[in-house]
Amino acid sequence: MMYSQADTSLDHLLEWDLFNTMQLEQYEEMMLKLYKQEVIDTVRRYERMRTVLNREIVRRTQPHPRTD
Numbered sequence: 001m002m003y004s005q006a007d008t009s010l011d012h013l014l015e016w017d018l019f020n021t022m023q024l025e026q027y028e029e030m031m032l033k034l035y036k037q038e039v040i041d042t043v044r045r046y047e048r049m050r051t052v053l054n055r056e057i058v059r060r061t062q063p064h065p066r067t068d
Contacts, residue, residue: 019027 016024
């Protein structure tokens with residue numbers, strides 16, 4: 001998980017030859033899971049904001065009851 005949050009400018013420091021193929025495949029699988037979760041989290045945040053925006057649009061476009 002730490003690598004997934006590291007700055008990509010440090011990627012050149014990884015020594016891939018120190019890992020066997022199975023380890024690399026496991027690592028790739030973990031990275032894919034993290035990526036998918038990040039996408040899901042991003043979509044949820046945008047959906048929450050869209051909900052707030054839509055509520056405000058509805059509030060502004062509904063006629064206000066008169067208080068005579």
